[in-house]
Structures are given as structure tokens and as C-alpha cells.
Amino acid sequence: MGKRNLYLKTIPVKEAQEQYMQALLDIVVSKTEVIPAEDSLGRMTAKAVYARCCSPLFNAAAMDGIAVTAKQTQGASQENPLTLTKGVDFQIVDTGDPVRPPYDAVIMAEDLLETDEEHVQILEAVSGWQHVRPIGEDIVAGEMLIPGGHKIRPIDIGVLISGGILKVEVAKKPKIGLIPTGTEIIEPDKEPKEGDIIESNSRMFAAMTVNYGGIPRRYSPVVDDYEKIKAAIKRALDENDIVVVNAGSSAGTEDYTVHILREMGEVLVHGVAIKPGKPVILSIVEGKPVIGLPGYPVSAYIDFENFVRPVMDLMSGERHLSGHTVKAVLSKRLVSSLKHQEYVRVKVGKVGDKLIASPLARGAGAAMSLVRADGFCIIGQNCEGVEAGETVEVELYRSLDEIEHTVVSIGSHDLILDFLADLMPLSYTGSFLSSTHVGSMAGLMALKRGETHIAPTHLLDEETGIYNISYLKRLFPEQEMALIKGVKRIQGIIVQKGNPKGIQGIEDLRRVTYVNRQRGAGTRVLLDYLLKTAGICPEEIDGYEKEAATHMAVAAMVKSGGADAGMGVYSAAHAMDLDFIPVGEEEYDFAIRKETLKLEEIRQFLHVLKSDEFRKKAEAAGGYDLAHTGEIVEL
Amino acid sequence: MGKRNLYLKTIPVKEAQEQYMQALLDIVVSKTEVIPAEDSLGRMTAKAVYARCCSPLFNAAAMDGIAVTAKQTQGASQENPLTLTKGVDFQIVDTGDPVRPPYDAVIMAEDLLETDEEHVQILEAVSGWQHVRPIGEDIVAGEMLIPGGHKIRPIDIGVLISGGILKVEVAKKPKIGLIPTGTEIIEPDKEPKEGDIIESNSRMFAAMTVNYGGIPRRYSPVVDDYEKIKAAIKRALDENDIVVVNAGSSAGTEDYTVHILREMGEVLVHGVAIKPGKPVILSIVEGKPVIGLPGYPVSAYIDFENFVRPVMDLMSGERHLSGHTVKAVLSKRLVSSLKHQEYVRVKVGKVGDKLIASPLARGAGAAMSLVRADGFCIIGQNCEGVEAGETVEVELYRSLDEIEHTVVSIGSHDLILDFLADLMPLSYTGSFLSSTHVGSMAGLMALKRGETHIAPTHLLDEETGIYNISYLKRLFPEQEMALIKGVKRIQGIIVQKGNPKGIQGIEDLRRVTYVNRQRGAGTRVLLDYLLKTAGICPEEIDGYEKEAATHMAVAAMVKSGGADAGMGVYSAAHAMDLDFIPVGEEEYDFAIRKETLKLEEIRQFLHVLKSDEFRKKAEAAGGYDLAHTGEIVEL
The missing domain is CATH 2.40.340.10 (MoeA, C-terminal, domain IV)
Incomplete structure (x- = not known):
């Protein structure tokens, strides 16, 4: 076996960031450019911008009416109306018209008594500068319009132009070169074979770069070859301000990146105490930052946020604003x-x-x-x-x-949750369904702790043969509960197309490989019940311990040959073009507290559940009976 | 005088929005287009997107190591190491490599004892599927990747491509035609004369349109002419989905828009109970929304937000998210x-x-x-x-x-506040200075109420001739206060270039027109003191009642000829190229609570105040003595 540098040394996140930023501060020069003010949306000003002219540019009427000399109006009253002559004592003005000396006040049109075309009467004296916007009321020439280091907004563009500023100096957008590496990486337009990985990270990075104010440049994937990767980095360095190499940042046999960067420049950090995202490389080559990121998408995303974005911010003068932070109650223990x-x-x-x-x-x-x-x-x-x-x-x-505006669903998984999640925002703009799949039992526990609005569940009471109700009564003895009826669905054994192993029923699971569902899943409860009834013990089933979290994951495992059989719903088998041996029908419903039914979002959810669009999607998927869908059973 | 439809009827904001949206719902057809997934950042999905392939595409090694058959490892232990042969019992795999039958588990490289190139020893049995990412673990073919009505983010682009989706159907971006109207409107690249208004609103609207996901198209300004405006609207309707006419939306003599729109189509609303922004027109012409907005920039901005943006959202399926709402304590009474x-x-x-x-x-x-x-x-x-x-x-x-991260300053105005506000974010990325100009006394009151960090002040104690300190002692008898020394500055009379009225001192103000500062401003306190000393009463000053809020506004008023003289600082006269007759030197300092000095942002502020960059700017402006700038006087 080849040499592997198995143990990556790691340093804390903050330490890695500070060490790298400190080194870059000395070498990164902020570049600026002068661009038209009207094209400057979202750019960062390089320095303060001062107004070249006033707004208004002159003393201007603030109302439609007449411009007068305030002193002349003295003495006018209800009893002693004063008559003014056009062209002599007043001038007609519309809002925005200049008010020139000797005029120094405006009387609104609605306060005038018109006597004839040439004369008006007023019933009240006015004070100087009434209804006049003095020159510079909004913007004074020479005053600062926007400071340096400011991200330009639409309103800023408005005042820049009103203040006579047509061009503005802004930080140049940093250019980011993105190099995907890996012999197994293929471009998305090629048909993948086993062992291939579709290149998607550089597309995600490109979009992140755009969001954070940079210009991305993606390169074609480079195979795992020392010289080829080195050549690609050299070229990207010539053409960009920052280079990101993805992946090969770890310490495996074919992870060349760190060796190449050590040869080409200085590696400051290799390995950060962050999870996911440990194998990150922070280096400087030819005076430019070159960052190696790991290949797993989540690691890549988190490392881009933590190590590439601050470098972009350093160049653009933007502040790395962490997302909006809120306090929330954790629903499940987390060990770290x-x-x-x-x-x-x-x-x-x-x-x-x-x-x-x-x-x-x-x-x-x-x-x-x-x-x-x-x-x-x-x-x-x-x-x-x-x-x-x-x-x-x-x-x-x-x-x-x-x-x-999101209906929270925690509980058992079914494909219809996807359909409902899709239809919610299309039917009610801005409303969503968010579902987490933990199995029926864990969903009901979440409902009990007040962590979910609804809990999709299909739990069979072995004694009565009735689904769900007895579990609700037992778990919520003091609460007013309800069931929103979902669908009746057919459960069965999902097998390879053509059923090559000739599986007919539960008994046959003893002679094939199986993929199970996780503990607490209704489908697993059903399997256990069927095994018990058939007198089979779990140890006899090869793969009873192999768990998948959803019906679709079970189907995918069977499809790939990783297992011969698994239990799940018809629609999952149908979606993956597999065969299906029915073993029974069950009721998949939504448990809910009665008071929650009043929520606006739940009403919308009910409406979507009963809609024709939903019915069509469920019927197309197959294996569902929708006779009672959307009915409410109060307990 | 021409006919004016003086009284616009107004309806409540919500009613106007609902009435218009209801009418548009029937006629607006959401258009969609199919675009490459990698270019879809920020677009709204037209419908749910389902995965075409699984990720991983195959059962894949989750670690670098060897692929083995779990059953074969049974019995291995520290005491009974098991030797495995390459190509027979195991295969070397790197993370991401396929794990093919009969292999069904991976042992990490670091858990292996290497005996020779062809053999390894293991000290522990492994269970099936250890360190294997099963096919579809991340994405299962057929499952929903993202719902309809969803705004695409970078991570969505990643999973779309990993899921085999290269193209995605999204809502078309609505095209917005923007027509500036008004005979007084000139394009920004022309030199303005008196009476002209520089066209800036359409540039602001264009930027807002981009921010809200539309495509703006600006037209050249159209003069106030019925037929020309009508022709411009006709053309814009052909080329866009929404048309915005700005301004002429009110009911003045030259406000043609509403008449034109009544002729061309249906005006649903004219006048909304909103301030600013009352004269808005909501109409439908040729089955498309045409909206008339008022000319004042703030009205225009607020009406665009309230009436144009929802129409854009209706077309794009985006939800109008109001800005982030917070609760705050109001610092000043507001009457409405x-x-x-x-x-x-x-x-x-x-x-x-x-x-x-x-x-x-x-x-x-x-x-x-x-x-x-x-x-x-x-x-x-x-x-x-x-x-x-x-x-x-x-x-x-x-x-x-x-x-x-913003230092709040409420109090007296000086140009150095602009310099400091500019330098703060450039020196400390993400830190800001925000200043509100209410005069010295009102600033100290705000400090007392805990509404500001610092209060810039220049208040003369007439008895002692000492600035600021006695006021602080009197207003904050029980608190530990401090003064951050600002600048000594020269106050004087700002007059026209060449001093045509021959003003020499305070006495001469009796024979010219004057512009004053607002009540509570230190400069006004100084004027009052000087008048009293000279035995002049305020009634003798023509313009004593005319108030401007800042030194620059005073200078602008003098510059425009609206007044012959005003009192202010040298730098303001200098900035506007005016003459200046000094009347005295005063101390402009920052009052602060002692405990506030500990804040990180205040330390940054102090650092900027003492910086060379600030000193250079202040010296260039002129009229400042910086001998004690940044010193702290504890009271």
C-alpha cells in the first residue's frame, strides 16, 4: 500500500482564520475601479462620496399654488381679504418650480379665492419661506452622501445622482478560480458509470461567490495527477485573485494538493478542528490565497463559508455577516x-x-x-x-x-409528504411544509413535547387491528387530540424487477438479504408483527440490522443490489421501477392537538390535502386509497 | 388659472393593495422558462424538481482503507489477528470508491496492521455496511429535491446537479418599464440650470427592480405633453410586463397621467391614505399593470415598495417579505x-x-x-x-x-462628523458612526435618556467662559461623566463671496437678511449671547425666524442668495466657497457617560479621532485647532 499521511494535525477554527487573515493582510492589496453610479448596486464604496450639487438646486415651491412676497401679505384676514395681481404680486407655481426673489413664500392653490384670471384673494397672511423647499434642503453640495466601505443600495443610487455624482469608486469584485480535481469526477452532462461522481461543488461555489460579491471562474475537472493539478493551479493564479482547489485536500494516497502547494508556495494551515470540514488547506502562492477544500459537499460548503468568504470580504471591504442568529429549543440530544x-x-x-x-x-x-x-x-x-x-x-x-409560516411535520415518512410540501407554497405563496422523518413513534413523542404541529403516523394496535387512535389515547391521556385522516396505503415487500429470488411472502425473507427500517418506524413495527405471527425470529433475517431511513432509501438499496428485499410502500417500488409483493393495507394519518387545528397554516395544509392537485399526484404514484383523506376525527 | 382636481380621494393602503391584486390575479399569467440549473441562483422554481439519479450512485467507501466482506472478519481480535490477502479477501479503496459485492464493509487504513504489500492484519471483526455510504444515502432517484415556489440557493444548485438535473423550470423575471416624465426633468449627464431637476428616480427604481428579481428598462424622460406621454406608455406596454410612470400622478395642472390611463384602460385607485406617497395611480391597461408614482423620491420609494413590488411578486411567485421587524423605544414624540x-x-x-x-x-x-x-x-x-x-x-x-456595531451620536452638527463616519468603517470593517443633528442641548437630553452613546456639544457658560463642562455637571448631577475633547473651531458670519454687503460684525446683521439655526443649537446660543452683549434684540434681525438645521444648510442658503448672512463654522463657508468673518473660537466636544468609554466601538471611535487620516481631513477643511483632540476629561 502507498504512503499515507494518516494523521492530519488540526488547529481551532478561530486560530486558523486569524493566522491566515494576518498573513493575507500584508499581501492583499484592495483594488478599486470607477464605475457609473447607476450600475453600482450592491458594490462597496472605496471612499466617501461627497455631493457635487445641492438638491433642490434652487429655492423651490413645495406645493402647487402661487409664489408671493411674505411681507406683502401682512394684514390679510377673513374680514380684510387682500387682492393680489398676477405678474406683479404673485406668480403661479407648481410643486418643484423655482421661487425667485422677490418672492419668498408659497400659498397653496386651495387657500386662494379666485376673482378672475389675473387676480386672487387671500384671507390670511403668510410667513416667509412657507411651503418653500430651500436650496440644499435635501442635499447640500459638499456634504457626505455615503461613507467609504458602504454597500450601495437603490436609495443611495438615487441620492448620488441627485447630488450630481455620475461615477463612483468601488472595490473591485474579487475573481475566484474554482478547480475541481479527482479522476472519478465527471462533468454533469456526461452519463455517469459506477465509480463516477458528478461534479457539482464548483457550481455551488460559483453561486456562493456570486452571492458574496465575487466573480467566479470554473475550470474543467483535473484528474489526480501531480503535474496536471500544478499546471491548473498556475493558470488559475494568473487569471484570478483567489484560487480554490477541490478536493484532494486530505492526506490520502491521491491527495496531492498539499504537496503541490508546499512546492509552489507556503501552506499555513492543513487541518482545522471543524466538523464537517476538517481537511482544509490554507496557503499563499505567488502572493495570492490558494485554498484547498474537501470533496464532501457539506464539508465544502462549511469550509467555503469559514475560509473563502472572509478572504473575499478582505478584498472587497465587505463585512462577513454571520447569518441571522436566533435562540431555539433543541428537540434531540446532541453529542459532540x-x-x-x-x-x-x-x-x-x-x-x-x-x-x-x-x-x-x-x-x-x-x-x-x-x-x-x-x-x-x-x-x-x-x-x-x-x-x-x-x-x-x-x-x-x-x-x-x-x-x-411553515407547518412542521415530524414523524413517519411517506412520499405524499413531498407532494404536500411541493403544493403548499404553490397554493399559498409564502407558506411551507417542513417534514422530518424519524418514524411514527418518535413523531408522536415530538408532538407530546410541543415540537411539531403534526405527526404523521401509522401504528397498528395489534389487539384491535385499529390504526393510530389507541396510541394517541395512551400517549395524550389529558389532552384534546385529533387525527387528520391521511391515506390508506399498501405495504409490501419491495424486490428486484422480475422478482428473481421468487419471494412470495414473509417466510421467504429467511433465504435472502434484507434491508430494514429504523427502530420506531411503523413499517418496522409491521415487519416485527408479521415475523411474530409467522413464528420467525429476527436473527433469521440476514440484514435485519441494516437500516434505511425512508421508503425510498429501502427501494434504492434493493435497486442497487445491496439487498434482495425490503419492506415499504407501493409508491416507492413504483418510483424506482421495482416489483412489489403486497402484505397489507394500513392507515397513514396526521396526529395533531385539537387547538392546533385553528392555525391559519393548518387550514391551508388541510385545503391542499383535499385538493385535486394532491389527489392527482397521489393517484399517479399509486398504492393509495384517498376515500377519507382530509377528514378530521376528534378523540 | 387652469383647472385642478384639487382633492384626491384616498383609500386605506391595505384596501388599495387588495383591490389591485384581486383585479390582477385574473389577468396576470405567470410565465416560466427552462434554464440551466447552474445559472439558476436566486430564481423561483415553477414546480417541484425530482432527482433523476441517486447520490451516491453506488455503494461507496466512506473512508480510505480496504473493502472486505463483513462475515469473513468474524473472530478477529487482539489475541487472534486475522490476515487478509489482497485481491482475494480485500481491495484497497479511497473515500468515494465503489464497494462491490462480495465486499460489504470498509476498514479504515489506520486500523490495519500492514504485514507486506499483499497482506494486512486486522484485530477486530466488523459489521456489514460499516464505513459504506449506501447508494442513495444522500439523494434517492425520484425524491423531491426542491419544491415549487422555492428561491434557488447555492446548495440547491449543488443537489440539483448531483441529482442529475441540468435544467430547471423557473418563473420568468418580470420586465418593468420605467418612464420618467416632466418638462423640468433632465438626464444626469446634462448641466442643470435653475428650475431643472436631475432625473434620479428611474435609476433608483431600476436598482429596486434588480433587487426584487425583475428586469428594468429605463426610458428617456418625456415632457409634460398628453400625447407624448401616451405614446411612451404604449411603447413601454409592448416591451414590458409592468409599466411605471413617474411622476405626474397627482391632480395638478400638468398631471396628465391619470387622464391618459383612464383613456387607455381602467384606473382602479387614484390616491392612497399613505404619507408620504398619497398620489399613487393603480391601473390596468391592455391587460397589464400600469402604476403612476409621485415624483418626490421618498414618496416614490415607499410607493414602489407598497404597490410595484407586490405586483412583481405576483408574477414571480416570490413572497413579499417585509423587512426584518424589531421593537425599539421611540426617542421623540411622533404626531400623525x-x-x-x-x-x-x-x-x-x-x-x-x-x-x-x-x-x-x-x-x-x-x-x-x-x-x-x-x-x-x-x-x-x-x-x-x-x-x-x-x-x-x-x-x-x-x-x-x-x-x-454602530456608535450613536446625537447632538450638534459639525463637518468632522462626516469625516469620522467615513473613516470608521474603513478603519474597522463593520463598525459605523451614525449621527443625528438636533443641536447641542437636545443631544445632551438624549444622552440623559440613554438614547445615544455620545453627544457632540459646544455650549458656552456665559459666566465662566468655559465650554460644555458646567452643562454636563448641571444635567448629570449623579452620574460619572466624561468629555472626549473634539476640536476648537472658529465660528463666524458666513457671507457672499467678496462680502458685497460689507458685513464687519454682529451689528451689521441689522441691515441684511439673515438665516438662523434651530432652537437649542450651540451656534444659535452663541448668536443670542453676541446679540445680547451688543444690545441688539432679535426682532431687529430680518430672518431670525428662518431656521436651517446644519452649518452646511446655512452656507447653502447664503450661496443661493436666500439670505445675505448666517452664522456657522469656517469649514462650511470654505466648502461652499463663501467669505467668512470670524467672531470667536469655541470648543466642540463629545459628552459621554464614563462607563460607555469601555465599549469596543468607542475605543475604535477614539482611535479614528486621533488618527492621521482624520487630522489631514480636518486640516484640509480648515478652521480647526486639533491640539487636544481625543483627550479625555473625566468630570
Whole structure:
């Protein structure tokens, strides 16, 4: 076996950032450029901008009416109306017209008695400068319009132009070269074969670069070859201000990046105590920052935020604003290691007046967990974990407003949750459904703790044969509860297309490889019930310990040949083009507190559940009976 | 005089919005387009996007090491190491490599004892699927990646591409045609003459359109001519989805817009109970929304937010998210009318742990008040006002993070505040100085109420001839206070270039026109003192009642000929190229509570105050003595 530098030394996140920033401060020169003010939206001013002219440019009428000399109006009253002559005592003005000497006040049109075309009467004296906007009232020539280091907004563009400023000096946008590396990496337009990984990180980085005010430049993927990677970095350095190499930043046999960067320049940091994202490389080559990022999408994302964005900010003068931080109650115990600062993705929901943070999958490869999350809960390096029910700080990357209009669902998984989540915002702009899949039982526990609005559940009472109701009664003895009826769905054994192993029923699971669902999942409860009825003990099933978190994950495992069979719903088998042996029908409903039914978002959810659009999607997926969908059973 | 439709009928904001949206719902068709996923940042999905392939695409090694068959490792232990043979019992894998049958588990490289190139020893049995990422662990083919009506983020682009999606259907960006109208309007590149107004609103609207996801198209200004405006609207309707006409939306002699729109289509609303922004026109012409907005920049901005943005949102499926709302304590009484919903611009500062909202200028023309403000305090139509000290809701358009890093200054105005505000963020990225100019006395009162960090002040004790200290002692008898020494500055009479009226001193003010400062301003206190000493009574001064809020505003008024003389600092006269007759030197300092000196931002402020960059700017402006600048006097 080849040589591996197996143990990456790590340093704390803050230390790595400070060390790198300190080194870059000495070499990074902020470049500026002069651009038209009207194209400067979102750019950072390089220095203060001072007005060239006043606004208004002259003493101007603030109302439609007549311009008069205030002194001349003295003595006018209801009893003694004063008649003024056009061209002599007054001039007609519209709002914005100049008021020139000797005129120094404006009387509103509605306060005039018109006598004829040439004369008006007034019933009241006016004071000087009444209804006149004096020159420079808004902007005075020479005054500062906007300071340096300021991000230009639409209103700033308005005053720049009103103040006579047509061009403005701003920080140049940093150019970021993005080099994907890896022999297994293919461009997205190629058909992938086994072992291939579709290149997506550089596209994500490009979008992040745009969001943070830089100009991205993506290069074609480079195979794992020392000289080729070196040549790619050389070229990117010529063409950009910052270079990002992804991946090969770790210490494996084919991780060349760190060796190349050591040869080309100086590596300041290799390995940071952050999870996910440990194998990051911070280096300086030819006076420019070159950063090596790991390949897993979540690690790549977190490291880009922590190490690339501050370098961009340093060049553009923008401040790295951490996301909006809120306090939320943690719904599940989180254990972390003292070895690193950990970024745990969380879903955040508002249930009652509490914000609830529910941790999601923690794997560095789980890009979908970033998509599904609403923010990060950051567990410090000196902390071993946080207990459920404790208050944590969450860095949100979704707005609180959106979160407040979101129906929170925690419980059992079914494909119809996807359909409902899709239809919610399309039917009610700004309303969302957020679902976390933990199984029926864990969902009901979350409902009991007040952490979810609804808990999708399909739990069979073995004695009565009735689904869900007895569990609710037992778990919520003192509360007024309800069930929103969902769907009847067919559960069965998902097998390879054509059923090559000839599986007919539960008994046959003893002679094939199986993939199970996690503990507490209704489907697993059903399997256990069926095994017990058939007199089979779990040890007889090869793969009983292999767990998948959703019906679709079970189907995918069967599809890949990783297992011969798994239990799940018809729609999952159908979606992955697999065969399906039905074993029974069950009721998949939404448990809810009765008082929660009153919420506006729940009414919207009910409306979507009963909609034709939903019905069509469910029917197309197959295996569902929608006869009672949307009915409410009060307990 | 021409006919004027003087009294615009107004309806409440919400009613106007609902009426218009209801009418548009029936005619606006959401258009979609299919674009490359990698270019879809910030776009709104037209429908849910489902994965085409799994990620990983195969069962993949999650670690660098060897792939083995879990069953074969049974029995291995410290006492009974198991030797495995390459190519027979194991295969070397790097992270991401496929794990193919019969292999079903990975052992990490660091857990291996290497015996030779062909053999390894293991000391522990492993369970199936250890360190293997099963196919579809992250993304399962067929599952929903992102719902419809979702704004695409960088991470979404990552999973779209990983899920095999190269193209995505999104809402088309609405095109907004922007037509400036008005005979007095000139393009910014022309040199303005008296009576001209530089066209800036359409540039501001264009930037707002970009921010809210639309495509702006600006047209050249159209003079106040019925047929020409009509032709411009016709053309804009052909080329855009929404048309905005600015201004001429009111009911004056030359306000043609409403008449044209009545001829061309249907005017649903003319006049909304909103201040500023009353004369808004909401119409539908040729099945498209045409909106008339008033000309004053603040009215235009507020109406664009309230009436154009929701129409854009309707087309793009985006939700109109109001700015982030916070609770703040109002620093000054606000009176409002029952006639309208009023948008009061406020500066927001964090002093201690209170957020303080200080109202700014309320004129519709005061565009700089929008630049200086941090947000809006909205006073409902059914509310007559709010008392100082009450808690109000503020819609922020600056981030709370920025506000928390801002030194708040309320008090007397001097040009050096501009210099300091400019230098703060350039010296300390992300730190700001925000200053409100209310005069020395009002600033000290704000300091007393805990609404500001520092209060710039120059108040002369007539008995001792000492500045500031006696006022602090009297106003803060029980508190530990300090003065940060600012500058000594020369006060004098600002007069026309060449001093045509031959003004030599205070006595001469009796025979010219004067512009005064507002009550409570140190400069006014000084004038009053000088008048009293000279035995002159205020009634003798023509213009004693005419008030300007800053030194620069006084200078601008003199420059324009609106007054012959005004009192102010040398730097203001210098900046406007005016003559200056010195009348005395005074001390302009910053009052502060002693405990506030400890704040990090105040330390930064002190550092900037003592910096060479600041000294250079102040010396270039002229009239300042900086011998004691930055020194701290504890009282």
C-alpha cells in the first residue's frame, strides 16, 4: 500500500482564520475601479462620496399654488381679504418650480379665492419661506452622501445622482478560480458509470461567490495527477485573485494538493478542528490565497463559508455577516467531541411561541440535509454536547418570516409528504411544509413535547387491528387530540424487477438479504408483527440490522443490489421501477392537538390535502386509497 | 388659472393593495422558462424538481482503507489477528470508491496492521455496511429535491446537479418599464440650470427592480405633453410586463397621467391614505399593470415598495417579505394624522441593551433621510401618534448586526462628523458612526435618556467662559461623566463671496437678511449671547425666524442668495466657497457617560479621532485647532 499521511494535525477554527487573515493582510492589496453610479448596486464604496450639487438646486415651491412676497401679505384676514395681481404680486407655481426673489413664500392653490384670471384673494397672511423647499434642503453640495466601505443600495443610487455624482469608486469584485480535481469526477452532462461522481461543488461555489460579491471562474475537472493539478493551479493564479482547489485536500494516497502547494508556495494551515470540514488547506502562492477544500459537499460548503468568504470580504471591504442568529429549543440530544467545532444542520419550526431546532443527518456527504435545513447549530470545540430541551443558538439561513409560516411535520415518512410540501407554497405563496422523518413513534413523542404541529403516523394496535387512535389515547391521556385522516396505503415487500429470488411472502425473507427500517418506524413495527405471527425470529433475517431511513432509501438499496428485499410502500417500488409483493393495507394519518387545528397554516395544509392537485399526484404514484383523506376525527 | 382636481380621494393602503391584486390575479399569467440549473441562483422554481439519479450512485467507501466482506472478519481480535490477502479477501479503496459485492464493509487504513504489500492484519471483526455510504444515502432517484415556489440557493444548485438535473423550470423575471416624465426633468449627464431637476428616480427604481428579481428598462424622460406621454406608455406596454410612470400622478395642472390611463384602460385607485406617497395611480391597461408614482423620491420609494413590488411578486411567485421587524423605544414624540398611514424614517441605535429609534426628517423630498435611516416606523391610519419612550415596531432595512456595531451620536452638527463616519468603517470593517443633528442641548437630553452613546456639544457658560463642562455637571448631577475633547473651531458670519454687503460684525446683521439655526443649537446660543452683549434684540434681525438645521444648510442658503448672512463654522463657508468673518473660537466636544468609554466601538471611535487620516481631513477643511483632540476629561 502507498504512503499515507494518516494523521492530519488540526488547529481551532478561530486560530486558523486569524493566522491566515494576518498573513493575507500584508499581501492583499484592495483594488478599486470607477464605475457609473447607476450600475453600482450592491458594490462597496472605496471612499466617501461627497455631493457635487445641492438638491433642490434652487429655492423651490413645495406645493402647487402661487409664489408671493411674505411681507406683502401682512394684514390679510377673513374680514380684510387682500387682492393680489398676477405678474406683479404673485406668480403661479407648481410643486418643484423655482421661487425667485422677490418672492419668498408659497400659498397653496386651495387657500386662494379666485376673482378672475389675473387676480386672487387671500384671507390670511403668510410667513416667509412657507411651503418653500430651500436650496440644499435635501442635499447640500459638499456634504457626505455615503461613507467609504458602504454597500450601495437603490436609495443611495438615487441620492448620488441627485447630488450630481455620475461615477463612483468601488472595490473591485474579487475573481475566484474554482478547480475541481479527482479522476472519478465527471462533468454533469456526461452519463455517469459506477465509480463516477458528478461534479457539482464548483457550481455551488460559483453561486456562493456570486452571492458574496465575487466573480467566479470554473475550470474543467483535473484528474489526480501531480503535474496536471500544478499546471491548473498556475493558470488559475494568473487569471484570478483567489484560487480554490477541490478536493484532494486530505492526506490520502491521491491527495496531492498539499504537496503541490508546499512546492509552489507556503501552506499555513492543513487541518482545522471543524466538523464537517476538517481537511482544509490554507496557503499563499505567488502572493495570492490558494485554498484547498474537501470533496464532501457539506464539508465544502462549511469550509467555503469559514475560509473563502472572509478572504473575499478582505478584498472587497465587505463585512462577513454571520447569518441571522436566533435562540431555539433543541428537540434531540446532541453529542459532540472536544476535538472539533461542529456544525449541526437543524430544521427550525415555530410551534406555539417556541422556536424548535431539530437536528438533521450529520454526515459530511449529506448535501440534502443542507437543502432541508433552516440553519446551523454550532457546537463549540470545548463542549461535549447539548441536552434535549436546552436552548441553543441557531444561525439561520432561511428567514424567520418563512419559518413562522411553515407547518412542521415530524414523524413517519411517506412520499405524499413531498407532494404536500411541493403544493403548499404553490397554493399559498409564502407558506411551507417542513417534514422530518424519524418514524411514527418518535413523531408522536415530538408532538407530546410541543415540537411539531403534526405527526404523521401509522401504528397498528395489534389487539384491535385499529390504526393510530389507541396510541394517541395512551400517549395524550389529558389532552384534546385529533387525527387528520391521511391515506390508506399498501405495504409490501419491495424486490428486484422480475422478482428473481421468487419471494412470495414473509417466510421467504429467511433465504435472502434484507434491508430494514429504523427502530420506531411503523413499517418496522409491521415487519416485527408479521415475523411474530409467522413464528420467525429476527436473527433469521440476514440484514435485519441494516437500516434505511425512508421508503425510498429501502427501494434504492434493493435497486442497487445491496439487498434482495425490503419492506415499504407501493409508491416507492413504483418510483424506482421495482416489483412489489403486497402484505397489507394500513392507515397513514396526521396526529395533531385539537387547538392546533385553528392555525391559519393548518387550514391551508388541510385545503391542499383535499385538493385535486394532491389527489392527482397521489393517484399517479399509486398504492393509495384517498376515500377519507382530509377528514378530521376528534378523540 | 387652469383647472385642478384639487382633492384626491384616498383609500386605506391595505384596501388599495387588495383591490389591485384581486383585479390582477385574473389577468396576470405567470410565465416560466427552462434554464440551466447552474445559472439558476436566486430564481423561483415553477414546480417541484425530482432527482433523476441517486447520490451516491453506488455503494461507496466512506473512508480510505480496504473493502472486505463483513462475515469473513468474524473472530478477529487482539489475541487472534486475522490476515487478509489482497485481491482475494480485500481491495484497497479511497473515500468515494465503489464497494462491490462480495465486499460489504470498509476498514479504515489506520486500523490495519500492514504485514507486506499483499497482506494486512486486522484485530477486530466488523459489521456489514460499516464505513459504506449506501447508494442513495444522500439523494434517492425520484425524491423531491426542491419544491415549487422555492428561491434557488447555492446548495440547491449543488443537489440539483448531483441529482442529475441540468435544467430547471423557473418563473420568468418580470420586465418593468420605467418612464420618467416632466418638462423640468433632465438626464444626469446634462448641466442643470435653475428650475431643472436631475432625473434620479428611474435609476433608483431600476436598482429596486434588480433587487426584487425583475428586469428594468429605463426610458428617456418625456415632457409634460398628453400625447407624448401616451405614446411612451404604449411603447413601454409592448416591451414590458409592468409599466411605471413617474411622476405626474397627482391632480395638478400638468398631471396628465391619470387622464391618459383612464383613456387607455381602467384606473382602479387614484390616491392612497399613505404619507408620504398619497398620489399613487393603480391601473390596468391592455391587460397589464400600469402604476403612476409621485415624483418626490421618498414618496416614490415607499410607493414602489407598497404597490410595484407586490405586483412583481405576483408574477414571480416570490413572497413579499417585509423587512426584518424589531421593537425599539421611540426617542421623540411622533404626531400623525388619522388621514393616512405614515412611514417615518428612523435611525436605530443600540445603547446599552435598548434599541432606540430616532425619527428623521419627514418631508417627502428628503431623500437623504432615507439614506441616513435604518428603517421605517409605520404609524397606522387609526393612530394619532406615539409618545416618546413608547415601544414601536421598526421595519429595518439595515442589519441588526451592523446596528449593534454602530456608535450613536446625537447632538450638534459639525463637518468632522462626516469625516469620522467615513473613516470608521474603513478603519474597522463593520463598525459605523451614525449621527443625528438636533443641536447641542437636545443631544445632551438624549444622552440623559440613554438614547445615544455620545453627544457632540459646544455650549458656552456665559459666566465662566468655559465650554460644555458646567452643562454636563448641571444635567448629570449623579452620574460619572466624561468629555472626549473634539476640536476648537472658529465660528463666524458666513457671507457672499467678496462680502458685497460689507458685513464687519454682529451689528451689521441689522441691515441684511439673515438665516438662523434651530432652537437649542450651540451656534444659535452663541448668536443670542453676541446679540445680547451688543444690545441688539432679535426682532431687529430680518430672518431670525428662518431656521436651517446644519452649518452646511446655512452656507447653502447664503450661496443661493436666500439670505445675505448666517452664522456657522469656517469649514462650511470654505466648502461652499463663501467669505467668512470670524467672531470667536469655541470648543466642540463629545459628552459621554464614563462607563460607555469601555465599549469596543468607542475605543475604535477614539482611535479614528486621533488618527492621521482624520487630522489631514480636518486640516484640509480648515478652521480647526486639533491640539487636544481625543483627550479625555473625566468630570
